[in-house]
Amino acid sequence: KAGVTQTPRYLIKTRGQQVTLSCSPISGHRSVSWYQQTPGQGLQFLFEYFSETQRNKGNFPGRFSGRQFSNSRSEMNVSTLELGDSALYLCASSLAGRGSEAFFGQGTRLTVV
Amino acid sequence: AQSVTQLGSHVSVSEGALVLLRCNYSSSVPPYLFWYVQYPNQGLQLLLKYTSAATLVKGINGFEAEFKKSETSFHLTKPSAHMSDAAEYFCAVSGASGNTGKLIFGQGTTLQVKP
Numbered sequence: 155k156a157g158v159t160q161t162p163r164y165l166i167k168t169r170g171q172q173v174t175l176s177c178s179p180i181s182g183h184r185s186v187s188w189y190q191q192t193p194g195q196g197l198q199f200l201f202e203y204f205s206e207t208q209r210n211k212g213n214f215p216g217r218f219s220g221r222q223f224s225n226s227r228s229e230m231n232v233s234t235l236e237l238g239d240s241a242l243y244l245c246a247s248s249l250a251g252r253g254s255e256a257f258f259g260q261g262t263r264l265t266v267v
Numbered sequence: 268a269q270s271v272t273q274l275g276s277h278v279s280v281s282e283g284a285l286v287l288l289r290c291n292y293s294s295s296v297p298p299y300l301f302w303y304v305q306y307p308n309q310g311l312q313l314l315l316k317y318t319s320a321a322t323l324v325k326g327i328n329g330f331e332a333e334f335k336k337s338e339t340s341f342h343l344t345k346p347s348a349h350m351s352d353a354a355e356y357f358c359a360v361s362g363a364s365g366n367t368g369k370l371i372f373g374q375g376t377t378l379q380v381k382p
Contacts, residue, residue, distance in 0.1 A: 187369060196372060199369050210362065210367050
């Protein structure tokens with residue numbers, strides 16, 4: 155069974171640009187969550203999608219957005235990049251619901267210069 | 268509101284010694300609790316989870332954790348550390364609102380294992 159796949163693994167962008175990150179969940183998993191990991195703030199929840207609907211949202215500005223497709227694949231987009239957006243972005247998929255085990259991808263390392 | 272506090276951002280043990288990583292939680296509802304491990308430049312891997320079935324939870328790689336409601340704790344232990352256990356460890360609690368997969372993580376504890 156294939157794991158969670160995130161693409162690309164590494165990305166370098168310039169301030170002001172926008173970026174799209176992709177996540178393919180484990181087959182059969184309908185919940186996809188995104189997290190931002192930085193040395194200073196740790197792991198912070200961005201949002202969760204379930205059956206193409208955003209079910210939860212963290213405390214991030216509107217520049218951060220996401221979507222989920224009918225095959226459960228998800229993308230997140232960050233517009234007008236800032237230096238502080240440099241981070242490891244992790245995607246996690248789970249079957250559904252509170253208490254379900256979340257399986258994480260290897261992450262996308264975004265560097266904003 | 269849900270929160271997790273991991274006591275000690277760095278823990279150093281000798282190979283073969285007991286590993287104890289501390290986690291305290293706050294939850295407005297009966298909690299689901301998790302321990303994850305992260306190796307450099309990797310995602311997170313689940314070590315074990317507590318879902319109210321048994322208070323002593325056994326996980327992978329010889330790790331276990333005990334849920335203590337009275338102390339709001341979920342400490343992670345391993346009787347004998349191995350060099351390969353060196354990594355960052357995260358304790359997490361499930362979000363409270365509705366049927367969500369959201370996790371709230373602690374700040375993490377880096378485990379160093381000395382030969």
